[in-house]
Amino acid sequence: MSSDLGSPGATTERLLVRQARWIAQDVVELRLTRPTGGALPSWEPGAHVELTLPSGLRRPYSLCGDVTDTEAWTVAVHRVPEGRGGSREIHETALVGRELEVRGPVNRFSLVSAPGYLLLAGGIGVTPLLPIARELTARGLPWRLVLGARDRSRLVYAEELVELGGDRVRLLPQDEAGLPDLAAELAATPPTYAVYACGPQPMLDAVTALCRTAAPARSLHLERFTAGDDTSSVQLDASSGEFEVVLSRSGLRLTVPADRSVLDVVREKLPDVPYSCEEGYCGTCETPVTAGFPDHRDTVIEPSERPTATTMMICVSRCDSPVLELDL
Numbered sequence: 001m002s003s004d005l006g007s008p009g010a011t012t013e014r015l016l017v018r019q020a021r022w023i024a025q026d027v028v029e030l031r032l033t034r035p036t037g038g039a040l041p042s043w044e045p046g047a048h049v050e051l052t053l054p055s056g057l058r059r060p061y062s063l064c065g066d067v068t069d070t071e072a073w074t075v076a077v078h079r080v081p082e083g084r085g086g087s088r089e090i091h092e093t094a095l096v097g098r099e100l101e102v103r104g105p106v107n108r109f110s111l112v113s114a115p116g117y118l119l120l121a122g123g124i125g126v127t128p129l130l131p132i133a134r135e136l137t138a139r140g141l142p143w144r145l146v147l148g149a150r151d152r153s154r155l156v157y158a159e160e161l162v163e164l165g166g167d168r169v170r171l172l173p174q175d176e177a178g179l180p181d182l183a184a185e186l187a188a189t190p191p192t193y194a195v196y197a198c199g200p201q202p203m204l205d206a207v208t209a210l211c212r213t214a215a216p217a218r219s220l221h222l223e224r225f226t227a228g229d230d231t232s233s234v235q236l237d238a239s240s241g242e243f244e245v246v247l248s249r250s251g252l253r254l255t256v257p258a259d260r261s262v263l264d265v266v267r268e269k270l271p272d273v274p275y276s277c278e279e280g281y282c283g284t285c286e287t288p289v290t291a292g293f294p295d296h297r298d299t300v301i302e303p304s305e306r307p308t309a310t311t312m313m314i315c316v317s318r319c320d321s322p323v324l325e326l327d328l
């Protein structure tokens, strides 16, 4: 991971919610500008920002507007009723005319050089892929996009995509067309083409497994934090027991009970420790481990990298040894 929202380079400022509009079933788009207007920092396709909501919840969202629109940043938020509250708050609060703290932009999904691209989107996962498709079109590079959703009303940015890519865009409402045939899509894509995928975790797992089996050398890029926004397959397992955490810079020794996260406990002593999703998918809370054995439960570090990983996501990961020492 090259950077995150907690990195010193990420800027924070208060932006005005200038406009909100419905763009699909349960999806609202917010347009954020400087309160007095003026150009915002530039960003590249694939980037995301973190919003601090009026309640204090912080949530990362992909920038899905046009990179040439320097006056505004645009995000789209899918309402997840069973989520942890971030998307509900955005949908149920009158935000237009209010200012929100916005941190970023940061890009962990940036474009690599390739002779062509396959873009795979599930639901709201299309948000980082729309500016990527625009960029590829502007550069005259070959690309194809597959967008799946439960039904037509949930095909986010379908019109914009078809206008941009015509028959390079395949729209698959699940109730009419079934689930996307990811194996067929990948098989129909030259192995030198890069694959960018964003969507629900099972879709990303399937793409990863298919690429490993059929084309291990393929350039595969996954964006994990937009699937469902407030839901995650990663849950804190209260049965994993209590352990100790030592903060190496101060020598502080903290107890992490079975029903609390390392992040929760650390924040009591270090309130500025960076975090965002609290569900193990954004990478903001990635922390170097100086001793002990982490039990990785995030979706940022690939399973194959876990045995040698020297960092951990302290919002969800736990400990396989009695004590864990963190570089904090």
Ligand code: FES
Pocket (backbone or CB within 6 Å): 274, 275, 276, 277, 278, 279, 280, 281, 282, 283, 284, 285, 286, 298, 300, 313, 314, 315, 316
């Ligand atoms: S806060 Fe997002 S991975 Fe930990």
